[in-house]
Amino acid sequence: MGYEAAAEKAKNAGLKQTLRDQAAKRRETIRILNEEIVRLGGERREKGSTMGAAHRAFTGLADAFQDSNKAAVERVEEGEDYIEKKFREALDGADFTPETRSVVQRAHTEISAGERLTDRLEDQFD
Template identity: 40%
Template sequence: MTQNIEILKSLTQTTFDSVEGYRKAAEHSDSRALTTALEQRADMRAQTLAKLNNGLQMHGEKPIVSVSMTGSVHQTFLKITEAISGGDKAAVERVDEGEEYIAEKFRDVLTDEDVADMDLSVRTLIQDAYNEISKGEKFANMLEEQYA
């Protein structure tokens, strides 16, 4: 069970980082339409984060409430701030990178044979979260096509 919880913590941290990334991107967007779209995605991702945090709490763990300083998604989304001088297109590219990373991280867990015996409640929670994550990945791809 400990491995299950560590995996859940890691995915929850990555999800928290991505919420913050979306919020940063929305703050620095040039386009009102893009700002609105990014804010909406941040809200959807925050709902997923809340579900993951509830899962942690159900297993006696503390919720994730702060950005990781070493998280890859956080580092990728920090590039958004650097890319602001590049406008919406650069910000969208950074969001796309972050979405690819988080989706891959969830996919890897769900397909890893070493965690095939994962507790069903944890696996279901991760699968449900991945469903929203994959929508975020599609959203980022759509934005990239629009702003390319």
């Protein structure tokens, strides 16, 4: 996961912990989304979806940056921008049931918070 890979590369102890905390939040969001997919009759998804694409982008982080706080934050921030945009587009364009819309909206809220956090971190470590 991108946050975990970035935490390993970051030098600052506070940044490492922040990235690990975000990784835990993202795992929970993925779990909730997967529960909704299963509730709707689908199979749990880890790849091949928007979330999967984001994970694959995040997974490549370890190779994409050197061991530094700034580079770690920049790459995670790029991934957060991408996934936030995809969830916003889904909410704007999809015809969800009220229950599914609520689940996707909660996921978007968490993702948006992560995106705002990475913006602040990028400013801090720039």
